[in-house]
Amino acid sequence: MKILGIDTSSEQVSVAVGDDVSISASFQLASDRRHVESLIPAIELLLRNIGISIHELSAIAVDLGPGLFTGMRVGITTALTLSDIAELPLIGLDSLQVLAHGIERVALQELDDAEIVVPILDARRNQVYWSMHRIDHALGGLLEEIREPRVGEIEELIEDLLDRSQRSVVLGTGAVKYAESLVEVPDLALLGERTGVQNFAFNPHLPHASTLVSLAAKKYAAGRIQGDPIAPIYLRAPDAEIQWLTR
Amino acid sequence: MNLFASSPIATREIAAVVASYLRLGDTVVLAGEMGAGKTLVAQGICAALGVTDPVTSPTFNLVHSYAGNDAMVHHADLYRLKNRDEIADLALEEFSQQGGIVLIEWGDVGDDIIGEHLEIRISLGEQDESRDIEIRAVGKRWELRWPRLVAATKLFASADAEWVDQ
Amino acid sequence: MHIDNSTVVLGIESSCDETAAAIVMGGNDVLSSVVSSQIDIHAKFGGVVPEVASRAHLELMQPVINEAIQLAGIGAERINAVATTIGPGLIGALLVGVSAGKAMAYGLDVPFIGVNHLEAHLYAALLEEPHLPFPAVVLLVSGGNTLLIHMTAPGEYSLLGATIDDAAGEAFDKIARFLDIGYPGGPAIDAAAQLGNPQSIEFPRAMLHDGLDFSFSGLKTSVINYVRKNPDVASHDIAASFQCAVVDVLVVKTLRAAQQVGAKSIVLGGGVAANSLLRSEMQRVGSGAGFHVALPSKAMCTDNAAMIASAGWYRLRDHGPSGLDIGAIPHLSLTGSTVRGNRGERK
Numbered sequence: 081m082k083i084l085g086i087d088t089s090s091e092q093v094s095v096a097v098g099d100d101v102s103i104s105a106s107f108q109l110a111s112d113r114r115h116v117e118s119l120i121p122a123i124e125l126l127l128r129n130i131g132i133s134i135h136e137l138s139a140i141a142v143d144l145g146p147g148l149f150t151g152m153r154v155g156i157t158t159a160l161t162l163s164d165i166a167e168l169p170l171i172g173l174d175s176l177q178v179l180a181h182g183i184e185r186v187a188l189q190e191l192d193d194a195e196i197v198v199p200i201l202d203a204r205r206n207q208v209y210w211s212m213h214r215i216d217h218a219l220g221g222l223l224e225e226i227r228e229p230r231v232g233e234i235e236e237l238i239e240d241l242l243d244r245s246q247r248s249v250v251l252g253t254g255a256v257k258y259a260e261s262l263v264e265v266p267d268l269a270l271l272g273e274r275t276g277v278q279n280f281a282f283n284p285h286l287p288h289a290s291t292l293v294s295l296a297a298k299k300y301a302a303g304r305i306q307g308d309p310i311a312p313i314y315l316r317a318p319d320a321e322i323q324w325l326t327r
Numbered sequence: 328m329n330l331f332a333s334s335p336i337a338t339r340e341i342a343a344v345v346a347s348y349l350r351l352g353d354t355v356v357l358a359g360e361m362g363a364g365k366t367l368v369a370q371g372i373c374a375a376l377g378v379t380d381p382v383t384s385p386t387f388n389l390v391h392s393y394a395g396n397d398a399m400v401h402h403a404d405l406y407r408l409k410n411r412d413e414i415a416d417l418a419l420e421e422f423s424q425q426g427g428i429v430l431i432e433w434g435d436v437g438d439d440i441i442g443e444h445l446e447i448r449i450s451l452g453e454q455d456e457s458r459d460i461e462i463r464a465v466g467k468r469w470e471l472r473w474p475r476l477v478a479a480t481k482l483f484a485s486a487d488a489e490w491v492d493q
Numbered sequence: 494m495h496i497d498n499s500t501v502v503l504g505i506e507s508s509c510d511e512t513a514a515a516i517v518m519g520g521n522d523v524l525s526s527v528v529s530s531q532i533d534i535h536a537k538f539g540g541v542v543p544e545v546a547s548r549a550h551l552e553l554m555q556p557v558i559n560e561a562i563q564l565a566g567i568g569a570e571r572i573n574a575v576a577t578t579i580g581p582g583l584i585g586a587l588l589v590g591v592s593a594g595k596a597m598a599y600g601l602d603v604p605f606i607g608v609n610h611l612e613a614h615l616y617a618a619l620l621e622e623p624h625l626p627f628p629a630v631v632l633l634v635s636g637g638n639t640l641l642i643h644m645t646a647p648g649e650y651s652l653l654g655a656t657i658d659d660a661a662g663e664a665f666d667k668i669a670r671f672l673d674i675g676y677p678g679g680p681a682i683d684a685a686a687q688l689g690n691p692q693s694i695e696f697p698r699a700m701l702h703d704g705l706d707f708s709f710s711g712l713k714t715s716v717i718n719y720v721r722k723n724p725d726v727a728s729h730d731i732a733a734s735f736q737c738a739v740v741d742v743l744v745v746k747t748l749r750a751a752q753q754v755g756a757k758s759i760v761l762g763g764g765v766a767a768n769s770l771l772r773s774e775m776q777r778v779g780s781g782a783g784f785h786v787a788l789p790s791k792a793m794c795t796d797n798a799a800m801i802a803s804a805g806w807y808r809l810r811d812h813g814p815s816g817l818d819i820g821a822i823p824h825l826s827l828t829g830s831t832v833r834g835n836r837g838e839r840k
Contacts, residue, residue: 158593158596162600164559322409361713362713383658383660387637388823390584393824418585
């Protein structure tokens, strides 16, 4: 099994190739939003170095967002086109799930006695995207989604967390940006706070293609990839029409 | 505050004064009916910020980006939009977060989406060439600069202006 | 790579409201040309006027490309190169086409060619009239552009004039909306003007005697001022007089440009080239002055991907492919210069 993962839902461009056990190669370019410029060269670089062509892949996985609209569209269009040409199945995953599972790859010990993981991405305009994942310690720290991705004010999330009053680990650009507001929630720790570990293999506050590949590989191995809708998750509710008075 | 421009030249002068108080990351909403001169004000602001390329109407392409002396200037137009989420879709705040200056024609239809900004509202005056120009600040970003902007535009204050704070 | 009459280019266009793909062989043999409006999207999007198209482009890109390949009666493996509009246009819209184009080129292992949308419009006339006499002056007039171009041969051109504020098509749209006579504005004004008297109101012809640049913002304002003062004048007469003012300026300046550079042909392009008065006046005045006047069909005047594929073929032959690290350039100008500090080359 060889899965190509494409994650351009944040300012970062990342691509990875691997399976459910290991990642053979990954590439990331921090920030600067050069998604369309760097994505195909990055894929080319990885596949050339591994010595395979896209036709030898088993599937392509792509981050569907929520996140940066322009970035998401570059990644999704590229994934759709490549999968079409090479006749490969396409696996789409949401960015918050990818972000949450990143913990398993960089800092499993952070989950030690926590009950939930809350990935939070900055959605601008004082809003954040978030979802919630229960940690199954009996199964060695596996995450199970208990709240679907949503968008809202940071205050709304804080209220949600206070209501639950569970020991939680938060991570993501939104968690970092609103760290001062989140402090008021008891039993909450920002990723890295419990263990003091700061030198991660990649920025754990952004979704990364290597996590995407691991998750997609599990789905692929389980045969659960039929009928995945491959469309961007914008999450902003379809909005009302503009009230044009004069024009 | 309410200003009066007797001619297109005066309108451009007011635009230049406003431009001199802009900071990186600022957003300016240009409001007013068709033909009022929103693009003229944008041209005045761009020129004052050091844009040398011709500044043409962005109605069709929705956003034109220009290099000024110290910042990119992004000139947007919401005229063709239908739904409010399309305003969000333009991701104009990404431009301001990158330190650009964003000018938005017809931006008043989505000013709750657009966030803190300066609004310049232009109305056709009594003469064909004259314009009434109302400027107000939305949000705290302009708090400190506001009195200085008011002072700097005093020359253009309309005779019957009501001196309100913002 | 050898480029000849059998070289097949896939063209992709997404700079504005239309998602389009086409297959063109040898630079001007159009095997297929698909524009998204031919696909049934109206049900889904409620038949509305073209809007911000990024989301729609993403949904339509794959079906449109596949339909173009299918209609051409070829397999994807027959494609020798992929040409895609990289600018000018709306960044979100361009990114979808560029992403798809680069992925196609990479996946098929063929060259990628980034095409300037404005340059491509210059090849549109050649697709219908391959033996067009050069040098030619092209009036490219649409919702987003009003340009006068001197073209000495395919791929060799220079800019003679441009609008300094509003594009002519934009003036049509805005005045139609102001007069409340329908949308899109071009056909609405055209139809209303048939019933009106073009001599009834003398609107200003801005910069008529002054160089080859255009200005339509002042005309727009004077129509608005006129209607305000004369609310009872029939909108047919206003539409006719307004259209007459725009067409006058376009024709006079095009003719002046053609005489200045010693052109043999005058070519119309862009969406406004469908305007009936502009077509008939350009034909009458141009032919009268001894020029060959080329009036491409409406499908070729408006945005399409056949012209992108055609421009791509010439560019590939004369300049070779683009790198796969090329980006979308929203503010690309006709002469290829980009805004300093553009996305991708920020300071």
